[in-house]
Amino acid sequence: NAGVTQTPKFRILKIGQSMTLQCTQDMNHNYMYWYRQDPGMGLKLIYYSVGAGITDKGEVPNGYNVSRSTTEDFPLRLELAAPSQTSVYFCASRINTGQPQHFGDGTRLSIL
């Protein structure tokens, strides 16, 4: 089982560039999440989805966009990258309310 797969694993962007972080899960999970983790900090929720076609903002959504056209995929779009978006990004999924999340390996993003 692949679980939650994130691509790319590493990326360096220039200020003002755009990119999409990919996340796919093969567990038929309804819920999917995007977090960022800065050094020494906990996980901050960017966006989440409770099912295909439904997305909602988390704690730190500014500068990001998401879509959920299928159950499997939940891409995160960065428009006009800024140095403050340098972070490690984790995608997670879970089957239903009350159940734990399962995390992907993360994408390490640097914006210079």
Next chain:
Amino acid sequence: QKEVEQNSGPLSVPEGAIASLNCTYSDRVSQSFFWYRQYSGKSPELIMSIYSNGDKEDGRFTAQLNKASQYVSLLIRDSQPSDSATYLCAVNNGNGNQFYFGTGTSLTVIP
């Protein structure tokens, strides 16, 4: 007030000792509580889930929940150097859709 608070540590214990990690949360209607372990440079890995007041044991790990005091803890018995990691406490919010994470407690087990 932060939604979930943990002592950041670092917490150091000798090999074979009991490590005690604590977490408090602010949302009184939270129903689901989780402990994750995160090794440096890696993603969080689920260790324990707990939903009811009391203790839940799984091998060397025991999770304790007290909803009245809004407190959840993790005990690691017979600590091993491989337990050295950051431990994240996660709490489901009231409607169950979102999680709040603490900033984590760094644990070092000294051989």
